[in-house]
Amino acid sequence: MVEIETDILAKNDGFAAANRARLAALRTLALNLVSSPGSGKTTLLCRTVEALSGRMPVAVIEGDQQTSNDAERIRATGAPAIQVNTGKGCHLDAHMVGHALDHLGLQPGGVLFVENVGNLVCPAAFDLGEAAKVAILSVTEGEDKPLKYPDMFAAAKLVILNKVDLAPHCDVDLDLCEANARRVNPGVEVLRLSARTGAGMEAWLAWIAARLEAATAAAAE
Ligand SMILES: Nc1nc2c(ncn2[C@@H]2O[C@H](COP(=O)(O)OP(=O)(O)O)[C@@H](O)[C@H]2O)c(=O)[nH]1
Numbered sequence: 001m002v003e004i005e006t007d008i009l010a011k012n013d014g015f016a017a018a019n020r021a022r023l024a025a026l027r028t029l030a031l032n033l034v035s036s037p038g039s040g041k042t043t044l045l046c047r048t049v050e051a052l053s054g055r056m057p058v059a060v061i062e063g064d065q066q067t068s069n070d071a072e073r074i075r076a077t078g079a080p081a082i083q084v085n086t087g088k089g090c091h092l093d094a095h096m097v098g099h100a101l102d103h104l105g106l107q108p109g110g111v112l113f114v115e116n117v118g119n120l121v122c123p124a125a126f127d128l129g130e131a132a133k134v135a136i137l138s139v140t141e142g143e144d145k146p147l148k149y150p151d152m153f154a155a156a157k158l159v160i161l162n163k164v165d166l167a168p169h170c171d172v173d174l175d176l177c178e179a180n181a182r183r184v185n186p187g188v189e190v191l192r193l194s195a196r197t198g199a200g201m202e203a204w205l206a207w208i209a210a211r212l213e214a215a216t217a218a219a220a221e
Pocket residue numbers: 035036037038039040041042043044118162163164165166193194195196197
């Protein structure tokens with residue numbers, strides 16, 4: 001069992017390295033959005049794509065077990081989106097992302113968002129070739145989720161606490177959410193945001209811009 005898992009992850013890492021090289025050649029910042037279902041990934045992405053469009057090339061790879069609903073929501077904003085259906089699978093792997101890249105026709109110098117399958121467990125283990133995993137936690141999910149699903153929060157470079165507009169209605173302690181994320185990942189950055197009202201969007205867009213600059217500088221070396 002353990003050997004099979006090691007073999008799968010080793011193969012995945014090979015595909016991830018190939019994706020990372022392709023993305024570097026295109027000076028593209030790839031961000032892998034991970035969360036449980038319904039935390040607001042697609043809502044946040046639609047808003048983000050609208051904010052970035054016209055300033056830089058933006059494209060999206062959508063992962064879900066079934067339907068192309070999310071890719072359609074993204075395309076409605078005007079950005080190219082490819083839907084990957086994983087069927088019985090519960091996460092995207094780097095091989096799937098490589099195939100999606102074949103079809104996306106990425107323009108250089110922009111951002112590629114990957115919306116992973118809603119699942120706080122195995123997407124943590126699969127490198128897709130991204131620059132960073134961004135974990136999105138809705139304030140409705142409870143402050144203890146970083147402690148219960150530590151691998152995901154440990155793998156993230158940024159945690160977004162989404163739906164802060166709902167915080168007054170659900171007895172949530174946002175400071176405790178943040179403290180729990182930092183217990184499993186001491187250096188992690190945390191942003192509080194509402195994809196509905198737009199509160200906190202500026203800080204998120206600034207985080208993306210800083211990451212893109214760093215990725216572009218690294219690719220130029
Ligand atoms: N109140 C509120 N609702 C939100 C927010 N972000 C997303 N939602 C709602 O949460 C539900 C799930 O959002 P969706 O983007 O599909 O989540 P996903 O499964 O992570 O992609 C939808 O009904 C959204 O309208 C937010 O910041 N505040």
